[in-house]
Amino acid sequence: MNKAEKNVQRDYKKGYPSPSLQRLPLYLRQLKLYQREGVEKASCTRIAQDLGLISVQVRKDLSMTGIAGRPKVGYNIDELISRIESFLGWDKQRKAVLVGAGALGGAILGYAGFVEHGLSICAAFDVDENKIGTSIRSCPVYSLDELERFVEQNQIVIGIITVPQSVAQFVTDKMVKAGIRAIWNYSPVRLSVPSNVVCETVQLSSSFAVLSSKVKSMLAEERKTGPA
Amino acid sequence: MNKAEKNVQRDYKKGYPSPSLQRLPLYLRQLKLYQREGVEKASCTRIAQDLGLISVQVRKDLSMTGIAGRPKVGYNIDELISRIESFLGWDKQRKAVLVGAGALGGAILGYAGFVEHGLSICAAFDVDENKIGTSIRSCPVYSLDELERFVEQNQIVIGIITVPQSVAQFVTDKMVKAGIRAIWNYSPVRLSVPSNVVCETVQLSSSFAVLSSKVKSMLAEERKTGPA
DNA sequence: TTTAAAGCAATAAATTTTTATCGATTTTTA
């Protein structure tokens, strides 16, 4: 590894383990399920069982939030939920805009779950004249030209990118210029952003690659041992 | 970890490192970019640079596919592409159905990229009478009642789930019963499937959790050192 | 009241994944 490569890597600041962070929403969902069932306490053993994990991992993950559990009892569900939510910053609403009011954009606007994660999508933007002026899922669609003004006036923090890959970097630059600080990117391109802006890309094909690999080894297995 | 927990874990067969698998589509995309530019060879150094990775990691990842590179030159791009594609099984089309012809389903049907990954979505299914009989992105929408017959008659391997979480397990069971062997799940529920069926869940909230964590540490950093 | 069981917390071990190093090979340049 040469010096240039080292600098690339060092750009990311060491925080919490990413696999653990990614499991937190699973716990949250399960805990809310318990909550709806009227259960008040949950042990790691129980949570692990219900999620197909093992208890020590759950315990270690949850310890990130600083919660204390009681032996033989577990954690208080209400407290655990609010601990996780505040750990992720999901306890307060963060304002967002979405650019690209196509099918994918519409799907994200329509997914109610994100509201529970503190994501408040205030407006969508597009260049399509037929969409501008309409509402999608009660979210107004404006012209992309108005992005900058809107972001400034409404102190938007998060930008969601659901445009075709050919214009993803262009939209990113516009967002950055407008003052967006975090970008949730649904396009498959690697966006370049300044160091004071964070970015997270959803790679659907990565997920499909994992599935494909599973399929391949399943089929290979069957050729050896015969179909199930 | 008790015995029951051990069995849960052992259910998955050890294959290739999942992080490596997830990077393969990134390489593929970059390589096709080179290809369109008319470039014939690419070194790990170059690929790493363009993707923000380091060369040894790229080299190790690509070695999964069994490709041989030449020192000082790199890999032949055409060959590397077909190696990756065949490694993932993306070189031959696999037939799929999609259940849940809502916004998310429509977005997936509309994403042309998946065709390049060997994913051939033959039909969509829904229970909404207004959708049944129509076409979305030139993909016919049938009644969910017809799923089983269609899967059997057309030898469908993959099922894509884009329904609300409340019916995800119900749809899964239907798919399994019909003979689907792989499920790509876009709902946030953990699906239970028999051991001869593989399943991969897209967790959008996990991605958002990572972004949220980045935002939190960015903001915390700024409170210490002052805004950029 | 004692004993047993469940489960948390902390620490240690194992595993997986990433990164570094080194020798060999190919190309380019002197």
Add this chain to the structure above:
DNA sequence: TAAAAATCGATAAAAATTTATTGCTTTAAA
């Protein structure tokens, strides 16, 4: 034609992540 530079492939080291172990605490049952 020899030396230098780039990069592969393999192996070793380091770091990150997962899993195991141990001791202590709380609850419940004998």
